[in-house]
Amino acid sequence: DTGVSQDPRHKITKRGQNVTFRCDPISEHNRLYWYRQTLGQGPEFLTYFQNEAQLEKSRLLSDRFSAERPKGSFSTLEIQRTEQGDSAMYLCASSPQVFGPETQYFGPGTRLLVL
Amino acid sequence: GNSVTQMEGPVTLSEEAFLTINCTYTATGYPSLFWYVQYPGEGLQLLLKATKADDKGSNKGFEATYRKETTSFHLEKGSVQVSDSAVYFCALSQTSGSRLTFGEGTQLTVNP
Numbered sequence: 001d002t003g004v005s006q007d008p009r010h011k012i013t014k015r016g017q018n019v020t021f022r023c024d025p026i027s028e029h030n031r032l033y034w035y036r037q038t039l040g041q042g043p044e045f046l047t048y049f050q051n052e053a054q055l056e057k058s059r060l061l062s063d064r065f066s067a068e069r070p071k072g073s074f075s076t077l078e079i080q081r082t083e084q085g086d087s088a089m090y091l092c093a094s095s096p097q098v099f100g101p102e103t104q105y106f107g108p109g110t111r112l113l114v115l
Numbered sequence: 116g117n118s119v120t121q122m123e124g125p126v127t128l129s130e131e132a133f134l135t136i137n138c139t140y141t142a143t144g145y146p147s148l149f150w151y152v153q154y155p156g157e158g159l160q161l162l163l164k165a166t167k168a169d170d171k172g173s174n175k176g177f178e179a180t181y182r183k184e185t186t187s188f189h190l191e192k193g194s195v196q197v198s199d200s201a202v203y204f205c206a207l208s209q210t211s212g213s214r215l216t217f218g219e220g221t222q223l224t225v226n227p
Binding site: 033040041042043091093104105106107109 | 158
């Protein structure tokens with residue numbers, strides 16, 4: 001168990017560019033979540049996958065955001081036409097599917113800065 | 116909708132002082148409640164959790180009791196250490212497989 005990994009850890013881009021982040025969950029965790037955290041705030045939910053199915057999306061996830069988990073393992077989060085307001089830490093979490101409330105395990109995050 | 120409110124920070128304490136970080140929530144039914152901790156330069160880690168009313172979660176000397184009547188889940192530690200300096204987040208989850216709703220976080224600094 002190597003934990004949740006995210007790549008890259010840091011990304012600097014210019015406004016209007018597209019960026020893509022990757023998340024590798026803990027193996028055999030079939031649930032995967034994306035959150036966004038801005039400075040001084042708690043994480044905010046973006047979207048959730050169970051296996052390859054995207055089951056829930058937040059209203060925060062505008063049309064410029066898209067997430068995939070094509071084989072039910074790793075996931076990607078793409079932001080098109082980035083804006084300065086997209087600057088934040090993007091967190092990925094995974095959890096096993098168990099009966100009752102499960103613990104979400106978080107990765108180190110990808111810090112995005114849009115210039 | 117669901118929401119979590121934490122006491123405003125930052126909180127600064129001397130080593131061995133008693134710690135309380137208040138957390139109250141708004142949710143329907145019986146959510147599960149969590150405390151996560153974020154140490155400097157590291158990712159979020161689960162500190163403790165409670166899944167039903169009157170449950171007490173505990174870990175590393177920290178405790179929190181799920182109080183349904185006051186919709187609270189206050190974090191306490193009897194004697195803090197410098198190594199406890201971090202940001203603490205209270206969170207809730209409505210059902211299995213659902214999003215976590217976080218509070219805004221409380222920065223704790225413990226001085227020697």
